[in-house]
Amino acid sequence: MTSPQRLPTSLTPLDKALDALLQGVEPVAPVELPLVEALRCIAAEMPPLKAHPPRDVAAVDGFAFGARDLVGASSYSPLPLTTPPVWVEAGDAMPEACDCVLDSDSVDVSGPLPQVLVEAIPGQGVRRAGGDIAAGSLVVEAGRRVRPRDLLLARAAGLDRLNVRRPRLRIVNVPGGNVTADLIAESAQAAGTEAVYFTAAGRDAASVAAALDDGACDLLLIVGGSGVGRTDAAVAALAARGTILSHGIALQPGRTSAAGRLGKTPVVVLPGAPDQAFAAWWTLALPVLDRLSGRRPRKTVNLPLARKIASGVGIAEIVLLERKQDLWATLAVGELSLDAIARAEAWLVVSGGSEGFAAGSPVDAYMLRG
Template structure:
């Protein structure tokens, strides 16, 4: 694909910008990390379980381990005497060979060497069968999925101490804001870490030379800059990209976030985010997140389809980020284009109105990307 040529006053379509950044991009190599560092990262290919979980039948309750055939027909009015005294087991304890059920304490009477059962049971009652948790041959973790606490529970149950993940190294360059604030850089850093990236942060003065000196792609898989992307006298990020010969486009047809810039040094993508939180948020989800998904090998980002409770109008020619909140069974648009901090914190999901669309009618089902875990 030929690189987009930036031109003054002309915005590059979001689709063209994203296609250029994703061109030739592949997932990073897996690394092994301790389980305590794995939550939130994206699982990679891993060895399958040799043995099922649990490996043997185990008690699900405290009680008497028995063979169901030995107590067939037992009832309170017709207890069945047991040839051998049953074994007491605690929940989680492996059962002896031949035992296939566990009865509660008050359902078996044991007087000296004589024992009798007051109820029958079906095979599997009161126990967790071998392989009931995870069958042999299943992977320890599921590749391409963000690891949650339950994934790590399964890995620990399988005896794993480490797990394979894909975790790209991202260099974030915080271009000094005129008020000295780093709020947006911290916000984007947290978003990238939550997406499974390893993030290192560097500061740069708000001039082209300083920014250029920090634009290194050594030992990193993506570079993200925050701030200095506008068209004012102190906005020098795009100029720095140009000086490095990396600039692809400055000005993306996206609202908010139209002053963003994109570039590449070799195969490493560079995305320059505006310094305002809402604009950085929009560019992050429209451009940075898809790149992280490709680098981590994420198979699918969670979405939910619901009907809109209110019409969304959009100008043709520019893509727009819309924040929505769940209201009963529908999506209520709470912010379109210009997004306040209150919109950002109250939203449950976001969706993109394509540049060739005039919006969506009320009642139309739309897919929205979830922002919060349920």
């Protein structure tokens, strides 16, 4: 009988495990993707846009005029016109010498001579050149996530493709953890990766090792089989094919997580339990994906804590938070229920060198929504 996996006598500090995992990891090469595929990916360098609209256009349907020609016009003193006014539809280029648009009720065309009944100011009813997109602006800055409103700018500018970085992610599911593997796969898709999903033929080391492939991905995730149970063999499988950097990380939950390499490809072994897998996903896998995609540092939201967070020294603990009246309310510390994961709006890590935070202390938390 094969000897079961064992954790080392001492756990690896989270920061050391992450530093080793990130060693040598560089951003992937940019690719041009259709707009729909570029959504949620991280933008690479892009050329500046031309002004849009390229010239003044009507913002509303109506009659086009020069504002200075209408000075003094009112319903009590209509301004007669010697020539018929020019009608424009919203989006039409403005005629020469015209800088405003009046609606149909502002011009009386029922008599023999059209009459203007109101004054106007320059730019009224007009969208100026560059009013939607200023010349030299960008669809999205390099290192930022492509959002739906960025695609609006791209389409308005006439673009059908965007230059982005999209890491290739291979997820190997160890049988028995489908719920967790599906959760990680969906999270990976939301992170803008090109993810492929495989299930190993069995839980034994040979079956898991057969599913590992570093040639088709930039990051390899193994979900399940990281513990010391009799059927856990994911770490042994990785050791047979590659290198183990750390197994047994000072992280709660997620202490049976592992990090390694298959060739030059970074590998994260996530536990099969959803809460432990999410902890390793947030603290180990996401930083690697951010490095691969060239993402700028993730923004945090700083708010005071509604109550004290106590933590044991030596273990980094995950804290789930929700926002209540401009305070961070704690949902869970170290032990994460599925309900807390579903309700959480943000998370943070209490480092292994800290005993926690006092009530009222401002803390920076990473957002899980939006």
